[in-house]
Amino acid sequence: MKTHLRRRDQIGVFDVVNTLLMLILVFITLYPFYHIVCASFSDNTMLSAHKGMLFWPQGFTVAVYKLTFTHPLIWSGYRNILIILAVALPYNMLLTLFCGYFMSCQGMMFKKIIVGLILFTMFFGGGLIPSYLNMRQLGLYNNLWALIIPTGVGIYSAIVIRSSIDGIPKSLFEAAEIDGANDIYILFRIIPSLIMPTLAVVLLWFGVGHWNSWFPATIYIKDNDLLPIQAVLRSVLIANQKLTSDIQVENDHYNSYAEVIKYAIIVIGTLPILCVYPFLQKYFVKGVMIGAVKG
Amino acid sequence: MTHEKVFRAIGIRETKLTFGQRLQKDLRRNKYKYLIVLPVLIFLAVFCYKPMYGIIIAFKDYRPSIGILESKWVGLKYFQMYFNDPYFGRTLRNTFFLGGGSLLFGFWAPIVFALLLNEVRNIKFKKFVQTTTYLPHFISIVVVCSMISLFCQNDGIITDLAVAFGAKREPLLQNAKYFRPIYYISGIWQNFGWDSIIYLAALTSIDPALYEAVEIDGGGRGAKMWHITLPGIKTQIIILLILAIGGILGADFEKVLNLYNSLTYETADVISTYTYRVGLQNGSYSYGTAIGLFNSLVNVTFLATTNMISKKFADIGLF
Numbered sequence: 001m002k003t004h005l006r007r008r009d010q011i012g013v014f015d016v017v018n019t020l021l022m023l024i025l026v027f028i029t030l031y032p033f034y035h036i037v038c039a040s041f042s043d044n045t046m047l048s049a050h051k052g053m054l055f056w057p058q059g060f061t062v063a064v065y066k067l068t069f070t071h072p073l074i075w076s077g078y079r080n081i082l083i084i085l086a087v088a089l090p091y092n093m094l095l096t097l098f099c100g101y102f103m104s105c106q107g108m109m110f111k112k113i114i115v116g117l118i119l120f121t122m123f124f125g126g127g128l129i130p131s132y133l134n135m136r137q138l139g140l141y142n143n144l145w146a147l148i149i150p151t152g153v154g155i156y157s158a159i160v161i162r163s164s165i166d167g168i169p170k171s172l173f174e175a176a177e178i179d180g181a182n183d184i185y186i187l188f189r190i191i192p193s194l195i196m197p198t199l200a201v202v203l204l205w206f207g208v209g210h211w212n213s214w215f216p217a218t219i220y221i222k223d224n225d226l227l228p229i230q231a232v233l234r235s236v237l238i239a240n241q242k243l244t245s246d247i248q249v250e251n252d253h254y255n256s257y258a259e260v261i262k263y264a265i266i267v268i269g270t271l272p273i274l275c276v277y278p279f280l281q282k283y284f285v286k287g288v289m290i291g292a293v294k295g
Numbered sequence: 296m297t298h299e300k301v302f303r304a305i306g307i308r309e310t311k312l313t314f315g316q317r318l319q320k321d322l323r324r325n326k327y328k329y330l331i332v333l334p335v336l337i338f339l340a341v342f343c344y345k346p347m348y349g350i351i352i353a354f355k356d357y358r359p360s361i362g363i364l365e366s367k368w369v370g371l372k373y374f375q376m377y378f379n380d381p382y383f384g385r386t387l388r389n390t391f392f393l394g395g396g397s398l399l400f401g402f403w404a405p406i407v408f409a410l411l412l413n414e415v416r417n418i419k420f421k422k423f424v425q426t427t428t429y430l431p432h433f434i435s436i437v438v439v440c441s442m443i444s445l446f447c448q449n450d451g452i453i454t455d456l457a458v459a460f461g462a463k464r465e466p467l468l469q470n471a472k473y474f475r476p477i478y479y480i481s482g483i484w485q486n487f488g489w490d491s492i493i494y495l496a497a498l499t500s501i502d503p504a505l506y507e508a509v510e511i512d513g514g515g516r517g518a519k520m521w522h523i524t525l526p527g528i529k530t531q532i533i534i535l536l537i538l539a540i541g542g543i544l545g546a547d548f549e550k551v552l553n554l555y556n557s558l559t560y561e562t563a564d565v566i567s568t569y570t571y572r573v574g575l576q577n578g579s580y581s582y583g584t585a586i587g588l589f590n591s592l593v594n595v596t597f598l599a600t601t602n603m604i605s606k607k608f609a610d611i612g613l614f
Contacts, residue, residue: 014516018411022420025408026427029488032442035452053452095335102332109321114332121339123595126346127587128567129574133359134346152338183327212435215549219575230437237441238553262445270438277433281426284433288492 040263048259064257064264074268077229080144084228085210088148092206095153100161101187122155135220146220157202164198165191201287204280233269237262353585373585382569390565393478394543400479402539404487409494410524428488440553443481444468471561494528501527537605541598566590
């Protein structure tokens with residue numbers, strides 16, 4: 001009897017090519033970040049003179065970082081987003097949990113109507129201008145509340161929470177009710193520990209969403225020191241406002257670093273996500289699975 | 296009906312409660328549940344439904360100073376204005392091209408990637424590739440567009456690449472003809488990894504016995520892919536395709552806003568960015584609302600039509 005490697009255990013041309021392809025894709029994904037980081041640690045004049053791809057900093061210096069970390073707008077940018085996260089995340093989680101719990105309950109006369117009203121908002125809304133006018137009318141302009149309150153419920157997340165609650169055996173709820181628990185007790189004491197992974201994913205979704213949000217700040221905030229970090233980034237890098245103040249000396253100072261500063265600001269704006277991402281990645285993937293399979 | 300007859304036959308009369316009594320019973324039993332959903336409803340009322348009422352300003356000559364109710368009705372004036380607007384064709388065309396092009400060039404990328412990645416046998420390497428390729432999805436669009444604008448500068452590396460393909464050396468984002476390719480390619484770069492998750496998950500649920508059957512019949516990798524793998528993820532592909540087609544006309548507002556400038560309006564200006572410029576920045580609230588409403592209605596119609604066609608021909612639909 002001839003024994004031979006089964007076809008799938010042999011390493012063929014395809015495997016070599018495929019592995020190479022994967023490596024190229026990894027490189028294409030990571031290189032832009034690497035280029036930016038290298039550039040941010042470079043000397044301004046040497047960087048401007050450099051052509052082509054970058055594999056190490058041109059004249060290593062942390063001068064630009066010293067400059068940006070002392071700039072008030074960067075500080076206020078970080079401060080604002082942290083305040084927003086601290087206030088908005090509990091608010092979002094509570095509201096979304098309420099929504100998800102209600103959608104999972106049964107036997108209510110008005111459930112269909114209410115759920116219908118909730119889901120309808122996923123497909124139709126006022127649009128940019130009516131929403132803007134609404135916010136102005138409510139006084140949600142030029143303050144941080146304008147960036148917190150409208151984020152309210154995440155309906156997709158609520159649906160995912162609902163699916164999770166549906167997975168809890170009914171007998172648990174019945175036992176609790178016999179022991180005298182009402183809905184509020186069930187919602188706050190019993191359910192959270194049972195759907196903790198789902199809640200973690202939903203929290204992450206909200207967190208990343210808030211961190212990356214910039215457009216509401218662009219239209220609802222006027223004072224620069226109320227801008228969260230992404231909006232600061234945008235106004236400097238894309239809208240091309242200069243990171244300068246009125247003092248002439250400061251102007252020259254920043255101008256001589258004009259090129260490198262852009263790279264440093266990009267790093268500053270995305271560093272937290274880059275740091276936190278490897279540890280949280282598996283939660284995000286899990287979240288997609290839950291959403292896709294059960295949603 | 297039959298259970299009533301049975302009950303009556305053995306002497307039990309089932310009383311039907313009136314609406315009022317049912318309401319009372321429901322409120323008593325479920326009062327906390329309704330209380331719990333109340334904040335959600337208040338939120339939706341204030342931030343979703345109240346602006347919906349504001350849509351009527353598309354049919355009025357809205358003046359902020361006199362308010363919505365007092366402003367004069369003008370019917371379809373602003374809709375007609377949009378259809379006669381010289382930029383109507385441009386915005387519609389660009390919205391369609393950016394959305395449709397992203398679909399055409401980008402829809403298959405995550406699928407092919409998932410199929411190839413699935414063939415990688417080293418688990419550690421596979422996980423490594425996955426972790427790295429998911430990363431761009433989490434970067435904010437501001438950072439992505441900033442990177443693009445830096446790399447597309449006169450001496451940027453993407454510009455270098457374009458020149459290598461024969462292009463003239465210039466800041467790419469200032470030339471309208473480069474906008475679409477940059478838009479498509481950056482979209483693929485950012486999302487091919489993350490979008491492949493659904494397909495990868497579906498691939499793992501294909502019965503390995505099916506592959507073995509093909510192998511026994513003498514089939515190689517190609518046969519396996521064609522006969523087992525692709526049909527195995529057929530449902531996911533079709534559902535995601537419906538979603539994608541349905542969303543064609545909702546071109547990515549934030550990305551376009553960050554990448555375009557007055558020099559590239561010709562290929563970049565979409566309905567939503569036009570609404571933003573004209574309606575918000577210029578203060579033509581009624582006009583902007585009319586365009587926005589038009590956009591929403593077209594989107595919903597597109598989605599519903601796509602869903603209906605798919606249900607008819609492939610028996611798969613979203614709703």
